[in-house]
Amino acid sequence: MGAELTRREVVVELARVPTLAVEVAAAAATAGVPEGRLPFVELAVEEVLANICRHAYHGRPGPVQLALLQEGRQLTIQIADEGPAFDPTAAPVRSAREPLDERAAGGWGLELIREAVDELGYRRERRRNVVSLVYHV
Numbered sequence: 001m002g003a004e005l006t007r008r009e010v011v012v013e014l015a016r017v018p019t020l021a022v023e024v025a026a027a028a029a030t031a032g033v034p035e036g037r038l039p040f041v042e043l044a045v046e047e048v049l050a051n052i053c054r055h056a057y058h059g060r061p062g063p064v065q066l067a068l069l070q071e072g073r074q075l076t077i078q079i080a081d082e083g084p085a086f087d088p089t090a091a092p093v094r095s096a097r098e099p100l101d102e103r104a105a106g107g108w109g110l111e112l113i114r115e116a117v118d119e120l121g122y123r124r125e126r127r128r129n130v131v132s133l134v135y136h137v
Contacts, residue, residue, distance in 0.1 A: 002071025056083020
């Protein structure tokens with residue numbers, strides 16, 4: 001899958017999510033992601049990490065592995081957690097065209113992630129969810 005630029009294990013909790021998202025976006029900038037796309041990188045990483053905190057670890061701190069890989073002009077940010085299996089690529093797509101009175105409040109994080117990346121990937125590996133955020137740089 002290309003050259004590994006960085007990999008680190010962190011303990012994630014909601015209070016650390018914004019800082020981690022900024023750090024990953026800074027690493028993406030170094031890898032060649034254009035400045036105009038960096039807010040989208042930060043947003044996608046923040047949403048994935050916040051979802052992990054809320055749903056995989058139920059608000060408690062938990063381990064996450066962050067990795068950046070580059071193959072040619074493709075940068076992949078991998079985020080792995082040890083929560084129950086959840087494939088975001090298989091989750092139903094929400095439509096902003098739903099009538100307002102029929103929409104549930106919240107629940108738009110996956111749509112934000114889908115819009116902020118060029119490709120969204122998932123695999124279950126060694127009892128971990130591995131989400132891949134792919135950017136063409």
